[in-house]
Amino acid sequence: MEQNIIYLDNNATTAMHEDVIEAVHQSNMLYGNASSMHMAGRQAALAIEQSRQALASLIDEESSSIVFTSGASEANNTVFNIFKERIDLGSKRNRIVTTTIEHPSIIETVKYLRQLGYNVDECPVDSTGRVKMDVMNKLLGDDVALVSVMLGNNEIGTIQPVAEIARLAHQTGAFMHTDATQAIGKIPVSMRELGVDYLSLSAHKFYGPKGVGALVVKAKAPYAPLVHGGHQEGGKRAGTYNTASIVGMGVAASIAQRDLDMERKKLWKLREMLRVGILERISNVVVNGNQEHCLPGTLDVSFPHAEGESILLYLDMEGIMVSTGSACASGSLEPSYVLLASGVDIELAHGSIRFSFGRYNTEQDVAYVLEKLPPIIKRLREMSTR
């Protein structure tokens, strides 16, 4: 039985690019420990340095700023840990400012820090998910150590004015971090232009391997390792080099840089086709997030009176893969905290579906979704309590 497979969950993760697959496969020959002095070690080390440069080039930054990690979650945790440690050591700057719609790897870190008594403020966002700049301005003061604002939101796609916030943060003497995980490969990301001190990214969001990413750290920004140990990464992150995955990330970075313009246009076109098509075919639909400052491939929609997980699973049976709310396997139906933070009604926050496009999607995919989705919503609405 041949089935359509339409993967519209590219914000959760992407399939590796075929060149990445090939590079990862090839680099199995580079099995030496990149810290070893012998030939096998040196070969691995060389491949890693080439990847570091490709990645640096993609984000317009020195390659020496890159610290390879196991992904963006670790990178985000590392940044917050740096400032936790500084505060522990008695720094007068003992407040952290972030937002209400960060990725769980920041939201949960904030919860943890608050439980321990640290001072963390989460700046609210408007109904489109954009940071309220007037509140942000008030939150910034000379007791702020770190400001952390994501570049593009994983759920609703809203893009934040990170460069502007970085300027304000620096004026008050704070350091600035951005979680650029969702933006890399979809919009131009220049660390220099953003003016941030720290930037997190993860390879599997731009057709690279899973389990590898980076924290990019400006030379003058404070640092403290989360994982202590060997001398890898100049003592910044211990653990035997994950050569194959780092090589894969480098190849993915080069492709992302090469194809950025094309990719961006393509994703936006497909996303708009779907948005318009849904609005034409289904009544009572709410499109979430900012429609002007938006990641090109993200479309988040609430369908009142149709529950998210049920929509997801009915779509799944048609071979269409999407996500609902935050993509966590929470088990119980929690409303999306991102939508709640944007002031979206709780019922709408329960029933949102995220369609996220990637380079392998086609116009046929959109047409297929537009054929299958309306009857599913109709059916669920009929079944629903009124």
Added chain:
Amino acid sequence: MEQNIIYLDNNATTAMHEDVIEAVHQSNMLYGNASSMHMAGRQAALAIEQSRQALASLIDEESSSIVFTSGASEANNTVFNIFKERIDLGSKRNRIVTTTIEHPSIIETVKYLRQLGYNVDECPVDSTGRVKMDVMNKLLGDDVALVSVMLGNNEIGTIQPVAEIARLAHQTGAFMHTDATQAIGKIPVSMRELGVDYLSLSAHKFYGPKGVGALVVKAKAPYAPLVHGGHQEGGKRAGTYNTASIVGMGVAASIAQRDLDMERKKLWKLREMLRVGILERISNVVVNGNQEHCLPGTLDVSFPHAEGESILLYLDMEGIMVSTGSACASGSLEPSYVLLASGVDIELAHGSIRFSFGRYNTEQDVAYVLEKLPPIIKRLREMSTR
């Protein structure tokens, strides 16, 4: 120009088994995010659970105890962080006991904790690298929160009486951790028989992929995440599942379990051939580590009057890859802290060479080393100040 390639640095890292390479390559099809509810996600989740079981079986433990990490460095850091947090929260058990010859991911963590004022004792070892049990006994008291002793040492191969120490630790009410990274796949490792509460391992030491490992945690042992975020691993370790590498680790675990007996005998045979051959051919040689309680594939030798890095590089030119001291890319020639801790003379601690065998080595490899090594030592000794 054909060159012999004789890789004798298997304690640093191993080449992946061909079945692992194939499994990793195949699992590129499992690109879905294992936390996603749709088909692509469920397929990935299923593959991950199968790996979890294979790994659990290898170490004779419940699969629910396994927390996947980016490797053993992260696993070791996680354990120490759990107890740091408990001490921060005011636990009366505020001392940690470990040894002087742990892996850098513990040694450096200890340094860091001490700098911050935490109470950590490093139990000394005898001249063969075995923990001094009389001292260990004195160090254990009812203020001890955690005892951490590695199973097999990466540099000299000495195996510690972990089960015995675990019993003592438990008698005083402390929790017990062992870093079993070097032991897995080389000697039988049963978490039940060892009686430890935590165990660290890393896939690339047993022909699995780099960048993936596990912390195994008994259900009743305390836990706190090092990487906060999503609900992955039951909230114990955030980050999108590294499906391909986890699948690779599972396959490596199954192979390790299947081939353990064979592997163990083979490694020991090759190691003994080399040891005897060196002693026959080269005078004034010191074999380091315990020769009775020893990882089968590890042979660490000091050659007085011949400096380690020079030996390494001369061997490298003959295509023989080994390591010197601790395999860290330290840049400057530091004497091996493991040997120093074993009371080895500083000159000998400078000039140690570690030969570490793996499944792909042959008797021909040993013969080749025995041909190339003696003239190298001779030459360096002639050049050396006396």
Added chain:
Amino acid sequence: MTNFMSQWVYTPVVKDHFMNPRNTLKEDEQFDYDGIGDVGSLACGDQMQILIKVKDDRILDLRWLTYGCASAIASTSMMSEMAIGLTLEEAYHLTPAMITDALGGLPEHKFHCSVLGDKALRAAIDDYLEKQGRENPFKKHVAKVICECKSVTDVQIEDL
């Protein structure tokens, strides 16, 4: 690898009931019920309504509506099939465990979803008895269930 390819988190029975839910109230259907039970709230993400027709203390027919996840839909559908024909007393003692068993199991973290339909059924029976002006003879035999999805633990459900 190919053997992973056709897996579904839910059992074939769950899948069938989710795809083809039985006894849902159709949009234009006129269903003259004798008792109605409403539980849940949109705030907690699930909402359930059950309508029953009763004759001689037996459930003659039943309709339901839900705003809920796949597990809630499947368990309520299964429950509706099981409940029709039962005496009120038997129906009152249907347990989530019986329903999940009949479904061939639910994923562990989804057990609590089966509580909802079961609870709505009892609410409908309560409503029926109240409308009849009769004393409720069953209530005291049954442990109280709190249905706020997240506060219902698996253990509590086992206990039912």
